[in-house]
Amino acid sequence: MHPTLAPQLLDPLTLGRLTGLASFDPAVVVDDFSTPEAVAALADTEVILSSWGCPPIDAGVLAAAPRLRAVIHAAGSVKHHVTDACWERGLQVTSAAWANxxxxxxxxxxxxxxxxxxxxxxxxxxxxxxxxxxxxxxxxxxxxxxxxxxxxxxxxxxxxxxxxxxxxxxxxxxxxxxxxxxxxxxxxxxxxxxxxxxxxxxxxxxxxxxxxxxxxxxxxxxxxxxxxxxxxxxxxxxxxxxxxxxxxxxxxxxxxxxxxxxxxxxxxxxxxxxxxxxxxxTPHAAGSLGSELHRMAGAAADELARYAAGLPFAHPVLPGDIHRSA
Missing domain, CATH: 3.40.50.720 (NAD(P)-binding Rossmann-like Domain)
Incomplete structure (x- = not known):
């Protein structure tokens, strides 16, 4: 996601939940998967927590992330970053579109x-x-x-x-x-x-x-x-x-x-x-702003908790629905 978005999105309560659910470093926030920091993180990543500003997760990114199994999107549409390669890999994908x-x-x-x-x-x-x-x-x-x-x-x-x-x-x-x-x-x-x-x-x-x-x-x-x-x-x-x-x-x-x-x-x-x-x-202001961003972050934490417990996502994004969704 955009690095400047992370501190607005992830309130202390959600940060605590995320760090309790997974090995999660809130300092690693990237909007370019080709940087050395991103490549190093991808090598061990099982779940990507994404939001606005996430670059495409294409075949090259997937090759650098052999353990990647899921994308949890703390925003709306996943069309901009979840590519066909993700579906071919069989990744699980969820979105907080309902919250937005x-x-x-x-x-x-x-x-x-x-x-x-x-x-x-x-x-x-x-x-x-x-x-x-x-x-x-x-x-x-x-x-x-x-x-x-x-x-x-x-x-x-x-x-x-x-x-x-x-x-x-x-x-x-x-x-x-x-x-x-x-x-x-x-x-x-x-x-x-x-x-x-x-x-x-x-x-x-x-x-x-x-x-x-x-x-x-x-x-x-x-x-x-x-x-x-x-x-x-x-x-x-x-x-x-x-x-x-x-x-x-x-x-x-x-x-x-x-x-x-x-x-x-x-x-x-x-x-x-x-x-x-x-x-x-109005300047695209109807969607989540300010405190409303925390609802999307909380939704992402809820989905991570389900993933960690071996449960299916509550709000999955399915490849068959992409053609008619936002």
């Missing part, structure tokens, strides 16, 4: 509830006029009662968002090609096609994985289907949205957006998304 999904879902729920209350616009007007207005008259359709929220993707995050939104008086729509009508109903949602979801929803929230098939999943045509005044929330990946088309809709003040991810990840300084009043733009 929790703050993303919480961010999304807050964004949904604020979006339906038109908080961005109300706050801007209040700041400008500095007097209370008759908001019910100015915004007769605001509120979270009987509004429709469309969830694109029943991923870990998408399912958690649905779970957290169920107590509210909302109509929840779901589009996911891997979820049938019975499963959608069990989640508390109504399954619909993506066009119908875009057309009916007051808020559309995107939780699908970044795959070739999902590039511009919300394209110009589907953005045009969205209701006037609707809000698009994206905490997935920027590539799932046709960003140029979205900017046109936002600049015309027809839609609103909450964007935690963009294309590119760091926008150029002259991007209009920074200044549009109907956009809440």
């Amino acid at each position: 999904a929790l703050p993303v879902a919480e961010y999304t729920v807050a964004a949904v509830l604020f979006a339906n209350k038109q908080i961005l616009r109300l706050a801007a007007e209040y700041r400008q006029h500095r007097t209370p207005g008759d908001w019910s008259q100015s915004y007769p359709t605001i509120g979270n009662y009987r509004r429709t929220v469309g969830i694109v993707g029943a991923s870990r995050i998408g399912r958690r968002v649905i779970e957290l939104l169920r107590p509210y008086d909302l109509d929840l729509l779901l589009h996911d090609p891997y979820v049938d009508a019975e499963q959608a109903a069990a989640l508390g949602t109504r399954p619909v096609g993506l066009d119908e979801l875009c057309g009916q929803s007051d808020v559309v929230s995107v939780h699908a994985p970044e795959l070739p098939a999902t590039r511009h999943l919300i394209d110009r045509r589907r953005l045009a289907l969205m209701k006037d005044g609707a809000t698009l929330i994206n905490t997935s990946r920027g590539s799932l949205i046709d960003q140029d088309a979205l900017i046109e809709e936002l600049a015309a003040d027809r839609l609103n957006a909450v964007l935690d991810v963009t294309t590119p990840d760091v926008l150029p300084a002259d991007s209009p998304l920074y200044d549009l009043p109907n956009v809440l733009l």
Whole structure:
């Protein structure tokens, strides 16, 4: 992982657990497997504890790590570092993606509830006029009662968002090609096609994985289907949205957006998304930050405890699921 990440990730409680479970040296933190320090460590390594910034574990790394049997990832996706060579070796792999999904879902729920209350616009007007207005008259359709929220993707995050939104008086729509009508109903949602979801929803929230098939999943045509005044929330990946088309809709003040991810990840300084009043733009902050990092580290320690006890991982990553996961 990134060496600067380790002290943020590994709180004293988790460090104590890790050192009690394995021969673990918290001073050996590498983001390059070719350094002498890394090569020396790999020779005796049975388990790699990884997180953001882990380089690819390819055939060369595996050759230097003859005892390696497992990768425990204290973050989300393993696609960036777990290579085909790892699966060919038969490595066990687990990820704390479930733990990282929790703050993303919480961010999304807050964004949904604020979006339906038109908080961005109300706050801007209040700041400008500095007097209370008759908001019910100015915004007769605001509120979270009987509004429709469309969830694109029943991923870990998408399912958690649905779970957290169920107590509210909302109509929840779901589009996911891997979820049938019975499963959608069990989640508390109504399954619909993506066009119908875009057309009916007051808020559309995107939780699908970044795959070739999902590039511009919300394209110009589907953005045009969205209701006037609707809000698009994206905490997935920027590539799932046709960003140029979205900017046109936002600049015309027809839609609103909450964007935690963009294309590119760091926008150029002259991007209009920074200044549009109907956009809440955050710097990929929905995922684990600060104290939330400790939840992922604790999840990794839990999996190491299971491995040490000869038990299967509670949250395994399986090679057959990689093609449709984040």
